[in-house]
Amino acid sequence: GIQVEQSPPDLILQEGANSTLRCNFSDSVNNLQWFHQNPWGQLINLFYIPSGTKQNGRLSATTVATERYSLLYISSSQTTDSGVYFCAVGQGAQKLVFGQGTRLTINP
């Protein structure tokens, strides 16, 4: 099955810093989503982005489907950005396969 690799596994930053999270996948996909799991365990959908670029406030994402990777950018980090960020991909009408996540810690 398709493999999803996220990097880095852990990231510790000071409030106000910018960060880039990467997601590589092993095969072509037609569904790619980014999620944030907050410290209370809730999974929040950030982007549905099988290709192209999207922005939502301080967050933006870019997927280059032909090169099989996606990037999530977080600018001017806040402590509430802490948590685990997951990339998940799907092929055809298949279910989403999740990466192992990037744990982001934003210190005040």
Next chain:
Amino acid sequence: DSGVTQTPKHLITATGQRVTLRCSPRSGDLSVYWYQQSLDQGLQFLIQYYNGEERAKGNILERFSAQQFPDLHSELNLSSLELGDSALYFCASSVGARDGYTFGSGTRLTVV
């Protein structure tokens, strides 16, 4: 509130018992997915339903079963529970398989 409702939020039960987890999808969503999140396995897909029919199965144990009812709510049944079944169980819904997923808040199952 994401619009996907899962009950109960927490469940503590003994080994060998059977439990039922319930999920009500977001209004208008026809697809329901169940995922298991454990510390060592990450988020693992269990099963998918679309408009009442099973569409895909993942690493779901034979002791586990699920169904989606005519009103589109879904139930995940876990039987002969083992300590290793302790995990967070998430339900998600979407309009279709190629649309964004909305997750519920999960059910934290602890088997003692």
